[in-house]
Amino acid sequence: MKRAIISGINGQDGSYMTEYLISIGYEVHGIIHGPGGYNEESVERPGSESPLFYHPCDTSDPGQLTKLIYDIIPDEIYHFESRGRMNVRYDMHEFSGDITGLSSLMVLESVRQSGVGCKFCQSSSCEIFGSTPPPQNELSPFRPHSPYACAKLMSHLSAVNYREAHGLFAASGILFNHESPRKGEIFVSRKITSAVARIRACEEKHLIVGDLKPQRDWGYAPEYMEMMWKIIDGDAPCDYVIGTGEAHTVGEFVEEAFSYAGLDWGEHVKIDPRYFRPTDSRGLRADYTKAKNELGWEPRIRFRELVRIMVDADMRALGLEPPGEGDRVLRERFPRIWWEIE
Incomplete structure (x- = not known):
């Protein structure tokens, strides 16, 4: 049985990655933050037969990380830990650098120091392209536009450096926006769909958002995690x-979500300049030619379907009967659903 370590296991990507790896026969060890740091007695396990283990560990401490890796002897490490919240992106520069940037460096150095020879997969972000005109591919210039994007670039280049300088198997998936019902409501996609559900449930009247003009390449998170495994395999x-090759504005996301739920977005959406970003990547759209040719990547979920999947889930969470088109698409496109449907 292969073993994998996942940092950021409690986030959207980490949770889906966990479920996917377990579905194909892996033993998964998740890094969590907890008092006391890592030791053999601190390991948590959901059940006696579960292939999932949780390890409290400070990812800023190379000693703890090296011991953890040496004790587990993983075949693979998936590094998802980062902080992408708005206030962290723009106001807490040192925190963003420490958690998002330095943690990757610490994990890579711990892999090198442990000498276990495992594979490392870095979750990089399309935000590193910043103002580079779309479409963006693996050879596009990096022009990050936020502290978070700068920190993600540090993580990405650290993986490249350890691959070239130390011979580590260090690969990166440069992931464009990938969403799901597990995305936190601090992110604009989930903020929109959860607000739509609450408005339908008569719990709220308005959605307050910032700039509707930025364009993003929006995809469905579970299938991106399948690609992370293919990258490391x-x-x-x-x-x-990894992306869909399509770009849609935040405004289009708003309009699609509200219209799908039978609502007029013009009656419920308010623009607040306080949510505008000081600088923003106006146009992000993936050129996934390399992944298509070498890994067989082709997105099964496109923009409209993604929005409907998320609205269905958020309505169901509030006890409402969803339109169901998103649920139908999931059953149709994924005959073997390996993750828990929200």
Whole structure:
């Protein structure tokens, strides 16, 4: 049985990655933050037969990380830990750098120090492209526009450096926006769909958002995690851009979500300049040619379907009967659903 370590296991990506790996026969060890740091007695396990283990560990402490890796001897490490909240992106520069940037460096150095020879997969972000005109691919210039994006670039380049300088199997998935019902409501996609559900439930009257003009390449998170496994399963470490190749504005997301739920967005949406970003990547759209040719990547869920999946889930969470088109698409496109449907 293969073993994998996942940092950021409690986030959207980490939780889906966990479920996918377990579905294909892995033993999964998740890094969590807890008092006292890592030791053999601190391991948590949901059940006696479960292939999932939780390890309290401070990812800023290379000593703890090295011991953890040496004790588990993983075949693979998936690094998802980061902080992408708005106030962290723009106001807490040192925190963003420490958690998002330095943690990758610490994990990579711990892999090197442990000498276990495992594979490492870095979750990089399309935000590192910043103002580079779309479409963006693996050879596009990096022009990050926020402290978070700068920190993610540090993480990405750290993986490249350890691959080239130390011979580590360090690969990166440069993931464009990937969403799901597990996305936190601090992110605009989930903020929109959860507000739609609450408005339908008569719990709220308005959605307050910032700029509606930025364009993003929106995809469905579970299938991006399948690609992270394909990236690390290869014979040689490489970096791959993963996205849908389509760009849609935040305004389009708003309009699609409200219209799907039978609501007029013009009656419920208010613009607040306080939510505008000081600088923003106006146009992000993936050129996933390399991933398509080498890994067989082709997105099964497109923009409209993604929005409907998320609205269905948020309505169901409030006890409402959803339109159901998103649920139908999931059953149709994924005959073997390996994750828990929200």
